[in-house]
Amino acid sequence: MEAGVIGGIDIGGTKVAVTVATQAGVLCRLSQPTAKTGPEEALPLQVVALLQDACRQAGVADVDAVGVSSCGPFAREDGQLSLVTPNICGALSGAEDLPNDWRAIPLERTLRRHYRQLVIFNDAVAALNGERLFGAxxxxxxxxxxxxxxxxxxxxxxxxxxxxxxxxxxxxxxxxxxxxxxxxxxxxxxxxxxxxxxxxxxxxxxxxxxxxxxxxxxxxxxxxxxxxxxxxxxxxxxxxxxxxxxxxxxxxxxxxxxxxxxxxxxxxxxxxxxxxxxxxxxxxxxxxxAGLGALVADIGALSLVLPAAWQQDWRQRQPWQHLLARLEAAPGTAASL
Amino acid sequence: MEAGVIGGIDIGGTKVAVTVATQAGVLCRLSQPTAKTGPEEALPLQVVALLQDACRQAGVADVDAVGVSSCGPFAREDGQLSLVTPNICGALSGAEDLPNDWRAIPLERTLRRHYRQLVIFNDAVAALNGERLFGAxxxxxxxxxxxxxxxxxxxxxxxxxxxxxxxxxxxxxxxxxxxxxxxxxxxxxxxxxxxxxxxxxxxxxxxxxxxxxxxxxxxxxxxxxxxxxxxxxxxxxxxxxxxxxxxxxxxxxxxxxxxxxxxxxxxxxxxxxxxxxxxxxxxxxxxxxAGLGALVADIGALSLVLPAAWQQDWRQRQPWQHLLARLEAAPGTAASL
The missing domain is CATH 3.30.420.40 (ATPase, nucleotide binding domain)
Structure with a gap:
């Protein structure tokens, strides 16, 4: 069954962002600082909750499929991807400023409890997919x-x-x-x-x-x-x-x-x-x-589960430009050097 | 339709080799020095003729599919692969010892006139495919x-x-x-x-x-x-x-x-x-x-068009070992340093 509502999750070392979209376009985007305290699944639970918030604000019940663009590297535990990212996991970096002793974040295991259709890629790979569908x-x-x-x-x-x-x-x-x-x-x-x-x-x-x-x-x-x-x-x-x-x-x-x-x-x-x-x-x-600017991670994540039937329509209408204008007006919310 | 008889073509800078196989095993292998004189299609015509010879010796009418393992690099002309190999094409290397002024050998165009099912890969890629099917x-x-x-x-x-x-x-x-x-x-x-x-x-x-x-x-x-x-x-x-x-x-x-x-x-x-x-x-x-020794190019070429139904049987019987023994007894016919 093709999805009617899709979600995008962008996980970075300093912020996470989620988007909710239907064929009409990107309905909502929310962003928060990346969770770095609590149990090892705090970060995946954070993005699940944020995506639920975004659904409420968009006026939809839930998402049918979720694409994830995440910083890496990944490891595989029992076949499922976890994050072993030194700038998030305190036990890996030995960094004094990370308030956790995480070794591996069980990203896929936690998200699969909430989403049946789930595609996870490294952020640069997701960005490439976005650029191949809608960018340069x-x-x-x-x-x-x-x-x-x-x-x-x-x-x-x-x-x-x-x-x-x-x-x-x-x-x-x-x-x-x-x-x-x-x-x-x-x-x-x-x-x-x-x-x-x-x-x-x-x-x-x-x-x-x-x-x-x-x-x-x-x-x-x-x-x-x-x-x-x-x-x-x-x-x-x-x-x-x-x-x-x-x-x-x-x-x-x-x-x-x-x-x-x-x-x-x-x-x-x-x-x-x-x-x-x-x-x-x-x-x-x-x-x-690159053609997608500050939204490359969001569009990249969505592109991983975007129904083929939406593609031509989205190419013509680019129904994310309103968000791009908003992000560019408030650049603090975008990644910066 | 699955192939009943398959052919392998191995093109190197000093020799070419062809093999003919049925599910029973590799029936015949012939080798010649690589053609380097005549028109630009002399080399593809050489391997077609050699494969016809091999079919005759194997007692089969013709091959249904052909896999090619070739030295590179390749170029694409009208979508079809040609060889632009400096140690074969005189016009590319400027080498005094190459008796031709070839710029590009129309490999795919020539072979497609003879074989409908044709798969061409660089020799190291074909070797990898052979090792994945039957080797290490x-x-x-x-x-x-x-x-x-x-x-x-x-x-x-x-x-x-x-x-x-x-x-x-x-x-x-x-x-x-x-x-x-x-x-x-x-x-x-x-x-x-x-x-x-x-x-x-x-x-x-x-x-x-x-x-x-x-x-x-x-x-x-x-x-x-x-x-x-x-x-x-x-x-x-x-x-x-x-x-x-x-x-x-x-x-x-x-x-x-x-x-x-x-x-x-x-x-x-x-x-x-x-x-x-x-x-x-x-x-x-x-x-x-590597597990396939001196036959890696031949098995690699065959592996590109080998019917899936033969795979388990070939893994068990390894119906190329008789050839390997022959090649090792006469090592001049194998690639050497």
Whole structure:
């Protein structure tokens, strides 16, 4: 049976958001800071309650299907996905500022008690699915989504198939080893992986100033900042070349705070690193800015369970633009660098 | 309609081989040096004629379906795969020793004139499919095949789906950039890609002695050779880590001349480079030696069109072992380092 009401759940390290939609469009979106206290299932119970609230506000009884876009990584326990996310689970990070001793959040087990139709993907994979349905790479079977922000995440689609992998963690190409001789260290312990070299989190720590400052100064012509920013764009280009050589993908869609503000002048440096290598694989590859903006996680989550019959109608009417306007008017509610 | 007689075609840079099989087993295998003179379709016409010969010798009229395992890379012309292989096409390599000026070999177009049921994959992908059906990674949905020989090739399977990519070139992870500061150069022009660092072709050129010599000396305790061989195994391990971080795969099956002879002592160095990183992705990953030996390309090609109804029977009886014994008795007919 096709769903009449669908729900989207977006789980991030700092906030969660839920959306409720019918074919008419997105009826309601609610957001809260991510639950980080209580029992290990506090976070999944939080999003269930928030989605019930959203249903009430939307005037619908319940949702028929739920798509989940979540930060990772995931683990599998008895076949079901749980979250083992260092910036949420206190026992994994050893972080003093996390008020819990969670080892694994039983995401799928808890949500399955409430929703029979449930699809869970990593946030970058869900974002790619959203961009393939309604954004910058519509109907493209071979494509990559990259978000370049505090972290670096990839979503991958090959031959029209979204890649999940053994535990749903395909797309962790932010942890590709790029320069083993580098002294840049990633939070995961790797030396010289892509995140160590270019993520907002690690760049900021290495430079002692915010990443936004560096990229803004670079864009204003500051020579030292330019060298750092262009160097980072070139590392991203080499990593994309690596993923393209591995997967023979055609289109790359890039989102995240760095690209939103600086993609217009960084793109040629990224493109050059791809085009300079192995023409049989890289010829015809194009870069595109993400099309769904601040709603990419919400539309990504909904897209995972969106009935095929709604697709053409939603493409024409884009019945999420009212929300986008609202989010852009109050940007604090959107992810920021 | 399920096929009653299937054919396999294996296209390499130095030889082609064809096999004919019924459910009873592999009835005939013929091999010839790869055609490199005449019109651009000389090579596909060669394998069609060879397969007709094999049918005659097997006492069957024709094949109902054909699987092709071919060296790459491929290009797509009017939607059909052609070969743009530098070590076969004279116009691409500029090699003095190639007696043709071919730019692209119209493989699929020529074969489709003869075979209605036709499946073409890169040789490493076909090998992976063979290993998944009858070799070392049976029924594993998330796995990698690597051949380490004169070149380095990968075949990839994620979520039970063999990856092809926009032009059938997924798996060119031999050209992953691993050490941009390295002065090791690959035939493709990359500096510090995996093939530059570890392929037999490039190692031999850099060291001025054959790769077989180096690995044999290393295995006998020669300290300098050991450093080179172990260093190469570590680069392979880091590249495998990169592919595992990108695809969240579970099992790695390794074949090719280097591994056949030296995998037993190199494996721990490869494994260590994987296990040292990102436990959420690498925990539980295992390395296995390839199971199909010198017949991996032939069984890989057949596996692409093998009727599902034959599978259990073939797993039990392994009706290719008589050929393997023959090939091992006359190793000149198998691929060698």
């Amino acid at each position: 790479v519509q109907d493209e079977p071979d494509c990559i989504y990259v978000t370049w922000s505090t972290g670096v995440g990839f979503g991958l689609c090959v031959d029209g198939h979204l890649l999940a992998g053994k535990n749903g963690n395909a797309g962790h190409a932010g942890h590709l080893l790029m320069s083993p001789e580098s002294d840049a260290t990633c939070g995961c312990g790797n030396r010289g992986d892509l995140e160590a070299l270019i993520s907002g989190r690690n760049l900021g720590r290495r430079l002692g100033r915010s990443t936004a400052d560096v990229f803004n100064a670079a864009n204003s012509g500051d020579a030292a900042a330019r060298e750092v920013a262009i160097g980072a764009a070139q590392w991203l280009g080499r990593a994309l070349y690596n993923v393209i050589a591995t997967l023979d993908t055609r289109q790359v869609v890039i989102g995240g705070a760095v690209w939103e503000h600086h993609g217009h002048w960084l793109a040629p440096y990224v493109q050059q690193e791809i085009a300079a290598r192995l023409p049989a694989l890289t010829r015809g590859v194009s870069l595109r800015p | 990674v049976q029924d594993e949905p998330d796995c990698i095949y690597v051949t380490w020989s004169t070149g380095v090739g990968f075949g990839l399977c994620v979520d039970g789906h063999l990856l092809a990519g926009k032009n059938g070139n997924a798996g060119h992870a031999g050209h992953l950039l691993m050490s941009p500061e390295s002065d090791a150069t690959c035939g493709c022009g990359n500096r510090g890609d995996l093939e530059a660092l570890i392929s037999g072709r490039n190692l031999g050129r850099r060291l001025g002695r054959s790769t077989a010599d180096v690995f044999n000396a290393a295995n006998s305790g020669d300290a300098a050779a050991r450093e080179v061989a172990i260093g190469a195994a570590q680069w392979l391990g880091r590249a495998l880590y990169n592919v595992i971080a990108t695809l969240d795969t579970r099992q790695v099956v390794i074949g090719g001349a280097v591994w056949e002879h030296h995998g037993h002592w190199l494996a721990p160095y490869v494994q260590q480079e994987i296990a040292a990183r990102l436990p959420a992705l690498t925990r539980g990953v295992s390395l296995r030696p």
